Amino acid sequence: MALLTVKNLGINFGGLKAVDDFSVNIEKGMLYGLIGPNGAGKTTVFNLLTGVYKPSTGTFRLDGELLNGKSPIEINRMGIARTFQNIRLFSNMSVLDNVKVGLHNHQTYNIFDGVFHTPKYVREEKAMDKEAEELLKVFDLDKEKDFRSFNLPYGKQRKLEIARALATKPKLLLLDEPAAGMNPNETEELMSTIRFVRDNFDMTILLIEHDMRLVGGICEEVTVLNFGTELAQGKTSEVLNDPRVITAYLGE
Amino acid sequence: MENFKNLLRTKKKTVISVIIGIAAFIICNILIKSGVLGRQGAGLLVPICINIMLAVSLNLIVGFLGELSLGHAGFMSVGAYAGCLFTIHANLPTVIEFPLALIIGGLTAAIFGVIIGLPALRLNGDYLAIVTLAFGEIIRSIINSLDFTGGAGGLKGINKFSNFNVAYIAAIITIVVIVNLVNSRHGRAITAIRDNIISAEAMGINVVFYKLISFVMAAFFAGAAGVLYGHHLAILKPGTFDFNKSIEILVIVVLGGMGSIPGSIIAAIIITLLPELLRDLSDYRMLIYSIALIVMMLSNSSPKFADFREKIASKFRRKTRKEAA
Amino acid sequence: MQQFCEQLLNGLNLGSVYALIALGYTMVYGIAKMLNFAHGDIIMVGAYTLLIASTRSGLPWYVSVLLCAVVCCVLGVSIEKIAYKPLRNASPLTVLITAIGVSYFLQSSALLIFGSNKQKVDSIIKIKGFTFAGINVSGESIVTLGVTVIIMIVLTLFIKKTKMGKAMLAVSEDKGAAQLMGVNVNATISATFAIGSALAAVAGILYMSSYGFVGPYTGALPGIKAFVAAVLGGIGSIPGAMLGGILLGIIESMAKTYISTDLADAIVFGILIVVLLFRPTGLLGKKRVEKV
Numbered sequence: 012m013a014l015l016t017v018k019n020l021g022i023n024f025g026g027l028k029a030v031d032d033f034s035v036n037i038e039k040g041m042l043y044g045l046i047g048p049n050g051a052g053k054t055t056v057f058n059l060l061t062g063v064y065k066p067s068t069g070t071f072r073l074d075g076e077l078l079n080g081k082s083p084i085e086i087n088r089m090g091i092a093r094t095f096q097n098i099r100l101f102s103n104m105s106v107l108d109n110v111k112v113g114l115h116n117h118q119t120y121n122i123f124d125g126v127f128h129t130p131k132y133v134r135e136e137k138a139m140d141k142e143a144e145e146l147l148k149v150f151d152l153d154k155e156k157d158f159r160s161f162n163l164p165y166g167k168q169r170k171l172e173i174a175r176a177l178a179t180k181p182k183l184l185l186l187d188e189p190a191a192g193m194n195p196n197e198t199e200e201l202m203s204t205i206r207f208v209r210d211n212f213d214m215t216i217l218l219i220e221h222d223m224r225l226v227g228g229i230c231e232e233v234t235v236l237n238f239g240t241e242l243a244q245g246k247t248s249e250v251l252n253d254p255r256v257i258t259a260y261l262g263e
Numbered sequence: 264m265e266n267f268k269n270l271l272r273t274k275k276k277t278v279i280s281v282i283i284g285i286a287a288f289i290i291c292n293i294l295i296k297s298g299v300l301g302r303q304g305a306g307l308l309v310p311i312c313i314n315i316m317l318a319v320s321l322n323l324i325v326g327f328l329g330e331l332s333l334g335h336a337g338f339m340s341v342g343a344y345a346g347c348l349f350t351i352h353a354n355l356p357t358v359i360e361f362p363l364a365l366i367i368g369g370l371t372a373a374i375f376g377v378i379i380g381l382p383a384l385r386l387n388g389d390y391l392a393i394v395t396l397a398f399g400e401i402i403r404s405i406i407n408s409l410d411f412t413g414g415a416g417g418l419k420g421i422n423k424f425s426n427f428n429v430a431y432i433a434a435i436i437t438i439v440v441i442v443n444l445v446n447s448r449h450g451r452a453i454t455a456i457r458d459n460i461i462s463a464e465a466m467g468i469n470v471v472f473y474k475l476i477s478f479v480m481a482a483f484f485a486g487a488a489g490v491l492y493g494h495h496l497a498i499l500k501p502g503t504f505d506f507n508k509s510i511e512i513l514v515i516v517v518l519g520g521m522g523s524i525p526g527s528i529i530a531a532i533i534i535t536l537l538p539e540l541l542r543d544l545s546d547y548r549m550l551i552y553s554i555a556l557i558v559m560m561l562s563n564s565s566p567k568f569a570d571f572r573e574k575i576a577s578k579f580r581r582k583t584r585k586e587a588a
Numbered sequence: 589m590q591q592f593c594e595q596l597l598n599g600l601n602l603g604s605v606y607a608l609i610a611l612g613y614t615m616v617y618g619i620a621k622m623l624n625f626a627h628g629d630i631i632m633v634g635a636y637t638l639l640i641a642s643t644r645s646g647l648p649w650y651v652s653v654l655l656c657a658v659v660c661c662v663l664g665v666s667i668e669k670i671a672y673k674p675l676r677n678a679s680p681l682t683v684l685i686t687a688i689g690v691s692y693f694l695q696s697s698a699l700l701i702f703g704s705n706k707q708k709v710d711s712i713i714k715i716k717g718f719t720f721a722g723i724n725v726s727g728e729s730i731v732t733l734g735v736t737v738i739i740m741i742v743l744t745l746f747i748k749k750t751k752m753g754k755a756m757l758a759v760s761e762d763k764g765a766a767q768l769m770g771v772n773v774n775a776t777i778s779a780t781f782a783i784g785s786a787l788a789a790v791a792g793i794l795y796m797s798s799y800g801f802v803g804p805y806t807g808a809l810p811g812i813k814a815f816v817a818a819v820l821g822g823i824g825s826i827p828g829a830m831l832g833g834i835l836l837g838i839i840e841s842m843a844k845t846y847i848s849t850d851l852a853d854a855i856v857f858g859i860l861i862v863v864l865l866f867r868p869t870g871l872l873g874k875k876r877v878e879k880v
Contacts, residue, residue, distance in 0.1 A: 099462040179466055389622075513688070553689045
C-alpha cells in the first residue's frame, strides 16, 4: 500500500474551487514532484495535507490512517512535516534551537522537570543537543548553530527549514519550493542534499518546485496542477514532455 | 551523586549567577543589620523584590510568548486579596501561615490566569491586549463593590509579615523557575509561538497548552508578589491595582529588554529606586517613563540603531573571547 | 417609563460621543492596522483647548470649535509622523507599546501643564431644551445627536464619493497593492489620522458640554470604552462604529440606573470580552483570513 493516498481532495473558497478532485498515491521512499503554473493550487494542496485548511471534499490517508479534519498539530504528530514557501523560521531563536523545537515532541520530560532541571531534563537535553547537531551537520549548518536564524543567508535559511521539519521525524516530508531564490550552484547542492535525506533518513518526499531542472533531476514521478485540477500525472520524463503540460506553462 | 556531577557540569554562567545571588543576599543583610541603609533604604528592599517578581513573570508573557498583557496588576490584586484575607482569618503560626498565604495567593491568581488565558487561545495581538486590560478593570470594579474585600475603603488589619529575607527568597524562586522554564523544551515551545505561530503548529507544538501555561505561571508569581505587597503595606486598596500599575510593570519589562530576565531584574531595581533618588523629579516620573517607552520601541525597530548595537555587542564579544584565550 | 426614556436619551447622548471616538479608532485600525491607544487622549487635548479658547479667553463658539479641531488634527498627524510611521513594519506588540507610551506622554504632559485638579469647562451650547411627554430633552442632547448624525452622513459620503475616501478604502484592503496603483499611502494614513483626530476633538467638545470637567485622565476611560464600541460594531467598519457606540452608550446608561454604578464599567468590559470570544469580527465586521 502507498504511504500517502489522497482521494478526490478539494476545497472551495467562497465558490472558487481552489483545488478540485485531487488524487495521488505516493509510495514509501519516493521523491514526488507537484508542479504547475502560479496560482494552480499547489500550496493549497500542502495546506490541506497539513491541516491548515480543512478539505471540503475527499480524504487523505498516511499509512492507512485517515487524516482529514485533523489539526496541523495532530497531523505533524502523525508523521507529516513541511517547509514553507515564504520562509517561516523562528527568526529570533538560534539555529540550534530551531531544530530543537522540531525535536520537541520526541522528548518526554514534563514542565516540572523543565522548571527544576532534574536529571531527566539534563539527560534528555544532552541527547537532544547531540541529535540536533548531527542533523545540522547534514545540512552543513553546524558551524552556524549559535547564530540567530534571521542572520543566516537565504539559502541556508531554506536548508534550516528542511532540517527543522526533519527533526519532527516525519514519515512524509513536504517541501514548498525548496530551491526558490537559489543560484544554480546552490540548487545543485540542494538536489544532492534532498537525495541524501531520502536515502539516509528513509524518507518519502513530496515537493513543489518551479525549477524544472530540479524536478527533472530528482523526482521520480510528478503531478501537474492547473487551475486547481490535475492536468497530468506519471513518470517525470513522460509528463514533462506532454504537450498539454507545455501549453499550460507557456500558453497557446 | 548524579545531581552533584550535573551541578559541576552546568555552565559557568549558572555558577556566577548563584554566586551573585548569594552575595547580594549577604550584603543586603549586612547593610540592614549595620544600619547603613537606614529605615528608608531598608524599606525599599521588599518593593524591589516585589517588582522583580512582577517584571520577571510579565516578561514570560510579553518577552517570550510575545503577547501583551495589560492586566498584570489584576493578577497581583487577586493574589494579594486572597493571601491577605487568608492571614487575617486563619490563626496559624506565622511560619506556616505566611508561606501558605503566598501559595494561596499565587494559586488564586493562577486560576484567574486560566480564565484570562482562555481568550488568549482564540485571540492575539491588539485584541488580546485589550481583553487583558478589560479583565484587570473588571477585577478592580468587582473588588471595589464587594464587602468582604473592604470595598473602596480598602482591606485593613493585615499583619506586616513581609521582610527582606522572605521577599528575597520569593524573588529568587520566581527567577529560577522562569529562567529554567525558558531554557527547557517547554520554554522553546513558548518562544517558537512568539516567533511564528503557524510554523510552531506545523512542528506539532501544542499552542493552546503553552499559551495557557505562560499565563498561569505569570499569574501565579504576580499573585504571590501581591501577597508580599499586602503584608508589606498592611493595607490593600483596589485603586492601587489599576491600569497604571500594569503599565508600570510593563515599563520595567520594556526598559530591561523584552525577553531578557537579567534586564528585567536590573530595570526593576532602577525603577523602584529612581523615584526615591530623584525626589525633585517626581512630577516628571510618568513623563520620563512614557518617553522611555517610545524611545525604546523606536530605537529597537530602527535598522540603523540595531546595526549600531550589533556592532558594539560583537566588539564586546571579541574582547571577552580574547581575554578568555 | 419616564425614567427609562430619560436614560435612553442619556444613553443616546453618551453613545454619540462614543461613536465619534470609535470612528477614529476604527478608521485608523482599518487603514494603519494599529490600535491607536492615544486616541482617547486626543479628546482630553481637545477639551483643554476648549477650556483655554472658550471658557478662559471667551472666543466665539465657532472659533473655539475650529481651534479645537485644528489643534487635535495637528497633534494626531504629528504623533503618527513621529511615533508610528517609523514602525510601519514593526511587530504589532512594538506598535501597541509605543501607542501606550504616547498616551502616557499626553496624560503626563497635561498633568504637568494643568495640574491634577479637574477644571470646569463652560458649555458652548446655548440652545434651550424642551419637555416632551414629561421627558426633559436638553439642548446639549439635541446638538449632540444632531452633530453626530450630520458627521456620520458626511463621513459616509466622503468615503464613498471622494478620491481620498476611495484611497482610504484601497489602503485598508491592501496597502501594497494600493501603493502599486499609485495611491500615496503616507498621505492617506496622515489624512486618516487628521480626520480621526478632528472627530475626537468634536467628541471632546460634546463630552465637555454634557459633563463639564476636564482633567489629565479625562480621555482615557471614554477612549477605551469607544474602542470597546468599535470592536462591538466590528473593527474597520464605519457603520459598525456608529452602531457599537450607540449600543454601548445605552447599555452603560441602563446598567448605571438599573444595576449598579460601581459595576457599570465592569459590565461594559464584560461585553467586550464576550463579543471578542464569540464573534471577534463584531456585529458588522468582515472576516479576515491569514495567508499561509
